[in-house]
Amino acid sequence: MTLYSTVGASGASTPLRIFVAYAAGAAAAEVAGLAGGAFAATIGYGALLLVLAAHAAMSVVKTGPLATVPAAAPFIAVGVPAMLRFSTLTLEGSPSAVVRHYGVVGIPAFLALTTAWVSFPELRPRRVPQVDRTTVFIAAWGLPVGLLFAPAFTRASLVPEHGRWRSVVLVVVILVAAAIIEELLFRGVVQTSLREFVGPYAPLVGTAALIPAYLNVRPVGFVFVALFTGCATALAVELVGAIRGVILARIVFLVGLVVFWPRVLGLP
C-alpha cells in the first residue's frame, strides 16, 4: 500500500481533518500534563495512541467503524512522535540522564523507523550517489555548533563514567540513537509525512513534535540543544533535499560535545 492511497476514495480534505483531530488530541494531552502533571499527560497520550492504533488496525483488517477512514498517514505523522513522548512519560519515573533517555527511546524509535521504512517507500530520504561539497559543508558545521553548547555540560551529565569501555559503548549508543535513528526517523520519515499536511512548515512542525519527547531529560540545557539542532537539521534537509549531511553533522556535533571540546577546553 502507499501512504496516501485512500485519499481519493474519501475526498482530499479528509486525511487533513483526521490529522488535525489527532494532533489536537496530542496537544490536549500536553495541556493536561501542564495542568495535572505527568500522570494526566500519560493518560492522555495512552488514550490517544489506543484510539489511533485501533483506527489503523481497522484499516489493516478492513472491518470496523473506521475501516474506510484514512489512517496510515496520520498514524505515522502523529503516532510516531506521540509514541516516543509516551515512552518517556511511562518508562521514566523521574528526570532521566541523556544516555538513559536514548536507551529508552532508541528501541521504539528503531522499530518505528524500520517498519515505516519497509511499509512506505515514499517516506525514505532521497539517496545521493556521492559525497559532495554541500554534504561536507553541512557536516563540518557540527564541530563549531558543539562549541556553543560544550560549556553548558559536564561529560558525566551526558555520558556517566562507568569505566573506559562501558563509556565508549554509551557514546556509541548516543551516536546511533541520536545521529542516525533519530535523524532518519524525524527528518526522514516524520518530516516527509508531515509535508503532505502542513507543506513548507513541515520542518518546524516536525521539530515541535519531537521536543516533547525530550522534556524530562536532564540536564535541562539538553532540551535547548535538541530544539536548536532539530530546527537546524530539519531546515537543512528541507533546503538540500538529502539527509546524509545532517547525519554526519550530528555525529560530528555529538563527538565534539562529549569528547573533543571538553578535552580542548579543559572542561570537567
Add this chain to the structure above:
Amino acid sequence: MHSETSNVLVGLGIASTTLFFGVLVAYALEARTNLPPTVRLAAGLAAAVALAAVGYWFVLGYDAVA
C-alpha cells in the same frame, strides 16, 4: 503514586504501545507479503508482544547494569 493507579498506567502503556507497534509491523507485512489482513495484524501483535518483553527487560535491567 498509588499502586493500583500505577498498575492501570502500566496496563495502558503496554496495551497502547503493543497495539501501536503491532499495527506498524502489520503495515510492513502488507508491503512485503500477501498474507490475509487478519493474519498480518495477528503476526504484528505477536511481534510487538515479543518486543515489549525485550523492552521491559532492558528498562528493568538498566539500573543493575549502570
